[in-house]
Amino acid sequence: MSAEPVPPGQPVAGTAPLAAASRSSRAREFRRILAEMLRIDRVRGGLVVAADGLVITSSVPRNIAIEPLAALTATLGRELEAGGDRLKRSTFHTALFSADDGTLFLGACPVGFVVVLGDREVNVGLVQWALRKALATLEGTWGARDQVPATPEEM
């Protein structure tokens, strides 16, 4: 191990050149999925976070610190997965949590969790549908594709 501990906020094994990351088709797919979610009216931000809390891609308003949000969303996602397992429930797929000023959507996928932030007026059904579609695409990258209705109305 290196003499210096890895400082918080730094990659664990040196600096990751962004150009190298952008070469990956999988990384491109995450960014494309997030960009699609962000095109939905009243969606304010989103991120793809690994189960260990690593931010794979993100776009959130400037006033939101990304690392703490990623740490909490990954923790929430893991509680939904592990807590469900503990209660012998079936596999967790998606969740939404509504608050006074907006809604947080969260979906589980092999890479971790897709998170979308919507404001108070966001079309919940539309985001849920788009999220399921995004998760199915990610599942397709790793394995079997989930069945997603053709339109939000069919959900």
Place this chain on the structure above:
Amino acid sequence: MRLLARIWEAITSITRPPNAATLFRRADLYRQEGRFEEAAELVAQGLRLQPNNGVGHLLSAYLHLAFRQIGPAKAEFQTVLGVDPYHPRALLGLARIALEERDLAACRPFLDKALQYYPDFPEARALQEMVAGWADVGVPAGQRPAYAGPPLAMERLKPPAAGREFVLTQADGTLVFSQQGDKDAEDLAAHVTQVYRIAAATLARAGLGALRRGIVQATTETTFFRSNDRLILALTFPQDVKIGFGLLETDKMWTNSLRELGVRA
């Protein structure tokens, strides 16, 4: 002659097998792209070359977590701490695992230690602030605090026909009412409370305000949440439930529960 030596060096550097540091750097890049399988392969190769490399073990821990392999991840984080007892990211990793295992007593010291030397560690700070006011929901069944409020008339809190696992808890995890038997009810209450607490902290962190409702969809069931600052209600339906119906029935149960408890909505 010097030119020839440089050309030879350039050629051999391409054909020479990569060293452990190079493998770990590449693995970290793959990990950041979500290419966990390839990253894991490189980490395994690197650790074969340098079995005691802390960076390698840290990456290995992260990758186990990414694959949801909690036991091996825990062991790898502990290996990192064996080399550097104050490694902030290993401490954070163990804190998150302790949280997942609902072991608050173990979680807090890991976060405190991580922040002792790195006070500007945002992820650890966020988790520390989240757990600061929590009562422990991980205490064994039968040792948890009992509900001491007004008694509830069970017949007036009957969930709809398809509804199951109806549970009402206080925000501190105290079970108020449950449709299920004692042991299962306490486990369910602990899970519901934990989801509520983490979701509430996440919403606050995202600047969205106080948690009011939640819907959690799994393969064979959908769970609806209602909450205010003091109470949390959860009601589960089969997966094919219409969302509108689930919300309506959950609202009814919520209103009835508040009425029974003498709480104004």
